Amino acid sequence: TNHLDLEAVLWLQDYLKSYKHTLIVVSHDRAFVNEVATDVIHFHNKKLTYYRGDYNSFEGTRREHIRTAIRAYEAQQAKIQHMQEFIDKFRYNAKRASLVQSRIKELERLPKLVAVEQDQAFEFSFIDQEKLSGNILQVEGITFGYGGEDSILFRDVHFSIDLKSRIGILGANGSGKSTLLNLILDQLHPKAGFVHRHGNLRVAAFTQHHAEQFNYRLTALQNLLNIFPSENEQDMRSLLGRFEIGGDIALRPMHFLSGGQKSRVAFAVLVHSNPHVIILDEPTNHLDMGTIDALIGACQKFKGGLVCVSHDQHFITQVTNELWVVGGGQVTRFQEGFDEYKKLTLQNFGKNVNKK
Incomplete structure (x- = not known):
């Protein structure tokens, strides 16, 4: 689903749900997997474990398996300790003597249960910033296009953002969603209208191209010192450590880091910018499910405004409460909720296919 717009994702999952043959999917899109999967194969510690059901069922079943395994291990350890104490006392x-020998043999016959390694969930959070009152960012009647009058993406757009905003921007690829974000970020300027920002407003962004802000020949630590030149090395080491980029990893050129590690460096930059508003443009691309969950958790606890573009259905439903649709030269608020938007999107897609 990477690089597909939501319309294409919805069509694909609808098609695959009725697909009559075997389907094998590798995906980090939780909602997509929940819709199309009937079984989940979990690859962990060089083993494959099979689960019936969708991804949510897999998560619940695996949690229960882990709890059961922990209880069994702890019970066996208590039994071993009790038997060993008896052996040591009456050896x-x-x-x-006969009882001691019996306990020794019983101890030797016990299957050795291994301590369960519980998954350590990655988490992070934003720093609480000073409060700004009122509408901290206002979009007033903006019109924008990359060429002449016939290439206008949208006209006369009005909306405002405050510290409680949780806005999801929807629309087909090419409709102007990322363009709208760039106008908010002051990276583009409208042909008409204006974007008014509070004088003390700080805005930070995390995009599908977040890695482009880094020089891959430099280490993660060197990159952060370049981005935040007033900070000292020890503080930047501590910051990276909070995102599990510590020790030698922080001192390797960034082209040696995995995609997930690069994303965590980008998260560190986002958090240390101490923003009042965060802008997210397809942030889940190239993230695994655990890292997506960490981003969702941080966004839910964030005490500032949020505007995001995403085709990830789970992400949208977890972090937004207001939807805006870009298309047909307009940016309009969609009041009926995300489920209704998905239904209408599929219906419209079907009509377009039938016309062709």
């Missing part, structure tokens, strides 16, 4: 007692 040299002639009257108890």
